[in-house]
Amino acid sequence: MSGANSGDFTVSQQPVTPVSANGGTTTFSITFDPTQLEQRQATVSIDNSDGDENPFTFSIEGYGADPEVRLFGGALFQQIVDGDATPSASDHTDFGLTDVANGLSSRTFTVSNRGTSRLLNGSENLSLPNGVTISGAAAQDFTVITQPATSLGIFGSSKFKISFNPSAPGPRPATITIDNNDPDRNPFSFAIQGPGSTMTPEIVVTGFGNDIETGSGNAAVSAANGTQFGTVSNNGTVVERTYVIKNTGTANLNLGANAVSVSLPQVFSVASQPAAIVAPNATTSFTIRFTAQQGGFGAGVRINNDDSDEGPFTFTILANGNNSLPEINVTGGGRTILDGDTTPDTADHTYFGGHDVTSGDVTRVFTVENTGTADLTITSAAISGAHQADFTITQALPGTITAGNSAPIHVKFNPTAQGVRTATLSITNDDGDESPYSFDIQGTGENVVGDITIVLNVEGSDTRLDFSSATTSLNFSLNSIGGTAQTNIPGFFGGDLFGHRRL
Numbered sequence: 001m002s003g004a005n006s007g008d009f010t011v012s013q014q015p016v017t018p019v020s021a022n023g024g025t026t027t028f029s030i031t032f033d034p035t036q037l038e039q040r041q042a043t044v045s046i047d048n049s050d051g052d053e054n055p056f057t058f059s060i061e062g063y064g065a066d067p068e069v070r071l072f073g074g075a076l077f078q079q080i081v082d083g084d085a086t087p088s089a090s091d092h093t094d095f096g097l098t099d100v101a102n103g104l105s106s107r108t109f110t111v112s113n114r115g116t117s118r119l120l121n122g123s124e125n126l127s128l129p130n131g132v133t134i135s136g137a138a139a140q141d142f143t144v145i146t147q148p149a150t151s152l153g154i155f156g157s158s159k160f161k162i163s164f165n166p167s168a169p170g171p172r173p174a175t176i177t178i179d180n181n182d183p184d185r186n187p188f189s190f191a192i193q194g195p196g197s198t199m200t201p202e203i204v205v206t207g208f209g210n211d212i213e214t215g216s217g218n219a220a221v222s223a224a225n226g227t228q229f230g231t232v233s234n235n236g237t238v239v240e241r242t243y244v245i246k247n248t249g250t251a252n253l254n255l256g257a258n259a260v261s262v263s264l265p266q267v268f269s270v271a272s273q274p275a276a277i278v279a280p281n282a283t284t285s286f287t288i289r290f291t292a293q294q295g296g297f298g299a300g301v302r303i304n305n306d307d308s309d310e311g312p313f314t315f316t317i318l319a320n321g322n323n324s325l326p327e328i329n330v331t332g333g334g335r336t337i338l339d340g341d342t343t344p345d346t347a348d349h350t351y352f353g354g355h356d357v358t359s360g361d362v363t364r365v366f367t368v369e370n371t372g373t374a375d376l377t378i379t380s381a382a383i384s385g386a387h388q389a390d391f392t393i394t395q396a397l398p399g400t401i402t403a404g405n406s407a408p409i410h411v412k413f414n415p416t417a418q419g420v421r422t423a424t425l426s427i428t429n430d431d432g433d434e435s436p437y438s439f440d441i442q443g444t445g446e447n448v449v450g451d452i453t454i455v456l457n458v459e460g461s462d463t464r465l466d467f468s469s470a471t472t473s474l475n476f477s478l479n480s481i482g483g484t485a486q487t488n489i490p491g492f493f494g495g496d497l498f499g500h501r502r503l
Helices: none
Strands: 009-013 029-032 039-046 056-063 069-073 078-080 105-113 132-135 142-146 157-164 173-178 188-193 203-207 210-212 228-233 238-247 260-262 268-272 283-291 295-303 313-322 328-332 335-337 351-356 362-370 376-384 391-395 406-413 419-429 437-446 448-457 463-467 476-480 484-493
Touching: 009 039, 029 056, 069 188, 132 142, 132 157, 203 313, 228 238, 260 268, 260 283, 283 295, 283 313, 328 419, 328 437, 351 362, 376 391, 376 406, 391 419, 406 419, 406 437
Parallel strands: 228 313, 351 437
Antiparallel strands: 009 029, 039 056, 069 078, 069 105, 105 157, 132 173, 142 157, 173 188, 203 210, 203 238, 238 283, 260 295, 268 283, 295 313, 328 335, 328 362, 362 406, 376 419, 391 406, 419 437, 448 484, 463 476
């Protein structure tokens, strides 16, 4: 080696001699180790027995460059400067509040080589011969879980991981040190800390947003927090209450699998279980189901958890089952109309009779009775069917009919066309087996053409003439006393009294 910077170049491996004829080869190696940050040049000379190329010479060069250590931490890859003495959560140098008893937190950092030549592009590896070391007052609370690589090329990077397990409450400071070959930042160091805390879980249970106290007996049962289910009618009726568990402590609240149980499972059951773990300030929920039976029932609810003074959390729930049931019955004209009746009849007012399509209408009153022992709830009353437009509810039912009482419903028939007009009246209610309660109603649309006059001329003795018809209003008797008698029959319909075309 010769030249101005020959000292920066070293023959690290000499060639083998002699080199055999007819294409024989040998190799040698040169190592470049620059001593300055600039272009470095030298000449290689190879002494040999070639008659016209002895010595064989050629030039070599390289560029001196510094490695430059950089460090980053945090979700946003925030840079940490050498000598940083103010730990921060944003760059992960502050490990956050961690429980002394069983807490463990960890942070991952990235070390990078950002070195470049001051002249042209070139580089030198960043060497980290001793990896990452920890010192300081609470160094024992921090552990290097993963070391970075020991050598990083230009723009190379490597991660290392530190865990924090505090041995005492309060601030726990330490210093991270990274030995390296950056001429300006060796060693690279920065402060870390992680406050230790005696963290504990704290269970709070609410129903309908109101607190429930652990260990509360019957006296604390209340509808306001859902521990009183109230009175439920009908055997088998299901009522559910959902309760919320909140962890207001600073450590995870551990409930475990199937944490909730009840002491009377044949009446009360757990419809859904809460989550097994509740993080600080988080919530979970569970649902208790009451399946109604006759009588009053109380049960204890137990919630397994690791709250030091409320584990297990217990409270009482109460419910009453009442077999009282509503029972709907409908009458018209004092006669019962069966649910599902399809045979309208004058006697029970389901047949409204014949009425003029122009000006005739009639209103029938039906009575809805509650013959049961619990309130009957009326959801709706409606008319449907082919000619529903001809029938109108003019007085509706109340929303509730108490046990043993009744209420009227008024229906008006106003035909819009001649002939038989049919519809169905339906009453939706909470009778267990008769909802909707429905029956057919019917009327006839007719066309009134005027009045007729009947004149009876009699010679001789007095005479009585009786007229009868299927239409009651046309039934009458006409008496002649010593001569002539006549009467006017209003509302005579098309055809004649007997359904014939002429009288």
